[in-house]
Amino acid sequence: MRMATSDRKYRGMSREARREQRRRQFIEAGHALFGSEGYQAASVKKLCREAELTERYFYESFKRREDLFAACYDEKLDLLFTTLLENLTSGTRSVEQIVVDGLLSLFRTLRDDQHMARILMIEIYGVPYDQQRLYERSIGRFSDMLLQFMQRFLPAPPDDPDVDLELLATGLVGVCIQMAQRWVIKGYRQTPEQLAANCMLIFRGLGQQTGLLEQTISPG
Incomplete structure (x- = not known):
């Protein structure tokens, strides 16, 4: 039938x-x-x-169940990436406000689509999956977006030759991912605003050293 x-x-x-x-x-x-x-x-x-x-x-x-998982993972990741990218190009705001809005968008999206949150933040680590591909598709992709953002809006290159913006971008993305993972595992106990506020403590530390967050920019 x-x-x-x-x-x-x-x-x-x-x-x-x-x-x-x-x-x-x-x-x-x-x-x-x-x-x-x-x-x-x-x-x-x-x-x-x-x-x-x-x-x-x-x-x-x-061919395999993990191939279906990879298709689901990629689709949810693309959706999240597009959502965050749209935040970068909407309205005239300070760089600090753009970062705050981006973090809020990240955590609200995960809260509102909890299937996405579980697939991206939890299940991926229990799947027989190419970890290099995972890095390139997730951490590497978001780190590249943040690195380009930093390179575009930093008032001047860092004075300290040991400062590596690519490493900094990767570290900042890692902080956000680790906070999001804990949040999802613990059942979304905090609000997106609370998570964003905690992430901003770290972003503001970078901003104080570089002046990055003090600028106001227009889209485009």
């Missing part, structure tokens, strides 16, 4: 469109199960039940 329903649903669609639709159903199932029950509990059989498709179609799109 279910297959008959599926046939009616896909009638008139090309083979490639049907294949892409099935892949989309598995990704949505992955978001739901990886984000609620976790990777270890989300077996291929459970994912197929959630997607309302057979195992045959699972292996049509994904």
